[in-house]
Amino acid sequence: xxxxxxxxxxxIALIGLSGCAATKNLFGIGPKEAPPPSTEPPxxxxxxxxxxxxxxxxxxxxxxFEAGGYVGIMSIxxxxxxxxxxxxxxxxxxxxxxxxxxxxxxxxxxxxxxVLSGGAPIISDDERTLTYYNLNLGxxxxxxxxxxxxxxxxxxxxxxxxxxxxxxxxxxDRFTVNFGxxxxxxxxxxIALHVDFRDHLFDIDIxxxxxxxxxxxxxxxxxxxx
Amino acid sequence: MSEPSxxxxxxxxxxxxxxxxxxxxxxxxxxxxAPAEAADDELRxxxxxxxxxxxxxxxxxxxxxxxxxxxxDSVQIVKQKTYWYEVMTDRGIxxxxxYEQMELTLNPDGSEVDFAPxxxxxxxxxxxxxxxxxxxxxxxxxxxxxxxxSLNPNLSVEAxxxxxxxxxxxxxxxxxxxxxxxxxxWRFSPFFTLGAGLLHTSPKSTIISGDDRTDxxxxxxxxxxxxxxxxxxxxxxxxxxxxxxxxxxxxxxxxWKVGFAFFF
Numbered sequence: 001x002x003x004x005x006x007x008x009x010x011x012i013a014l015i016g017l018s019g020c021a022a023t024k025n026l027f028g029i030g031p032k033e034a035p036p037p038s039t040e041p042p043x044x045x046x047x048x049x050x051x052x053x054x055x056x057x058x059x060x061x062x063x064x065f066e067a068g069g070y071v072g073i074m075s076i077x078x079x080x081x082x083x084x085x086x087x088x089x090x091x092x093x094x095x096x097x098x099x100x101x102x103x104x105x106x107x108x109x110x111x112x113x114x115v116l117s118g119g120a121p122i123i124s125d126d127e128r129t130l131t132y133y134n135l136n137l138g139x140x141x142x143x144x145x146x147x148x149x150x151x152x153x154x155x156x157x158x159x160x161x162x163x164x165x166x167x168x169x170x171x172x173d174r175f176t177v178n179f180g181x182x183x184x185x186x187x188x189x190x191i192a193l194h195v196d197f198r199d200h201l202f203d204i205d206i207x208x209x210x211x212x213x214x215x216x217x218x219x220x221x222x223x224x225x226x
Numbered sequence: 227m228s229e230p231s232x233x234x235x236x237x238x239x240x241x242x243x244x245x246x247x248x249x250x251x252x253x254x255x256x257x258x259x260a261p262a263e264a265a266d267d268e269l270r271x272x273x274x275x276x277x278x279x280x281x282x283x284x285x286x287x288x289x290x291x292x293x294x295x296x297x298x299d300s301v302q303i304v305k306q307k308t309y310w311y312e313v314m315t316d317r318g319i320x321x322x323x324x325y326e327q328m329e330l331t332l333n334p335d336g337s338e339v340d341f342a343p344x345x346x347x348x349x350x351x352x353x354x355x356x357x358x359x360x361x362x363x364x365x366x367x368x369x370x371x372x373x374x375x376s377l378n379p380n381l382s383v384e385a386x387x388x389x390x391x392x393x394x395x396x397x398x399x400x401x402x403x404x405x406x407x408x409x410x411x412w413r414f415s416p417f418f419t420l421g422a423g424l425l426h427t428s429p430k431s432t433i434i435s436g437d438d439r440t441d442x443x444x445x446x447x448x449x450x451x452x453x454x455x456x457x458x459x460x461x462x463x464x465x466x467x468x469x470x471x472x473x474x475x476x477x478x479x480x481x482w483k484v485g486f487a488f489f490f
């Protein structure tokens with residue numbers, strides 16, 4: 001009998017506790033309810049009413065393109081050496097890598113066979129004009145500084161470069177591989193002097209046998225960054 | 227972080243004046259170059275939010291640090307070369323700062339600066355791309371350049387110009403194609419392509435007698451783009467061309483190419 005009453009009291013107590021929970025903290029027992037969401041963030045007493053100034057950001061001047069011309073000497077295997085002129089356009093992708101396109105022209109002379117035999121020339125004068133274009137990838141291998149006197153320092157770069165292109169010479173367009181190295185000396189941040197050496201390799205079969213020729217070029221150029 | 231913004235307010239009144247004068251000059255002369263001149267005068271100003279900003283003597287690795295700008299001071303950005311910024315201090319000292327440090331500066335209104343894209347995510351959202359590729363086109367050597375414009379992260383259109391140099395014939399080809407990248411966010415991202423163009427062939431007269439001819443071509447292809455570093459990517463692809471000749475049979479040419487490209 002006693003235990004039955006005890007069970008009854010326990011049940012009543014349980015119902016009472018759950019009722020307290022259901023009435024949402026009537027006696028402050030159990031988890032407190034979160035405050036209703038307010039429109040103002042907590043702690044914000046005064047609305048500052050600051051007007052943001054609309055600032056137009058000036059565009060930053062990018063100087064990743066480099067364009068210029070060059071003049072030098074190019075030796076065409078078997079056809080002698082002559083003056084070469086050219087133009088170049090480069091785009092600097094990162095501080096290390098750049099892509100470059102060049103177009104150049106030079107003239108081939110007489111082969112020793114033509115000089116010694118004294119006979120008819122093996123190619124016409126028009127065909128002696130050599131025109132090439134190249135698409136190259138360059139890498140600034142040794143960035144550095146050059147000092148002139150005590151108080152002047154100029155930025156320099158020694159770079160390696162290689163690429164593919166086409167050479168129009170002796171009546172045909174010839175697939176050309178070229179590689180070389182160059183030195184860039186920056187007078188200012190925007191004007192640079194270049195000294196370049198390149199080897200152009202292409203196949204030619206004019207003189208009896210099909211052979212790969214090495215055609216060396218050295219040139220001096222000026223470029224402008226923009 | 228509102229502290230640095232107070233240090234840069236004075237610069238804007240002067241630049242506003244310059245801008246105003248230039249606007250008047252522009253209205254009077256109606257010269258289109260006036261905005262460019264204004265841009266030369268008005269340099270972007272940022273405030274240093276890092277403990278200090280390191281100024282190097284040149285835009286590249288290894289150039290020594292010769293000056294530091296303290297937190298809270300402002301600098302003007304003179305120009306940008308690849309990922310280096312030439313900045314000038316209030317005292318007229320100019321030097322080169324890395325992209326990583328410039329990212330930690332603040333705009334005059336106190337907001338964080340947002341310069342050029344560098345992450346893979348940014349690059350896949352880049353609009354313009356150009357590249358150079360070379361390879362084999364039906365036994366001939368092929369050199370190609372292309373430009374690409376992205377319509378969305380998955381789809382882009384490309385224009386190609388190619389020269390091929392073979393033993394029996396030389397020629398040119400121009401193509402326009404659509405490229406679909408299924409997973410542009412992957413570092414190694416495969417793609418599929420479909421396009422059409424024109425092929426101009428000049429047989430070598432010493433070997434084969436024949437006239438120059440221009441034919442329409444269509445192609446399908448697939449390839450892989452590999453994001454190498456920052457704005458640089460490597461690319462390899464295979465394309466199968468059908469040349470719609472005026473003869474009885476169409477000609478099929480296979481092409482393999484590798485190359486590199488970069489984003490603008």
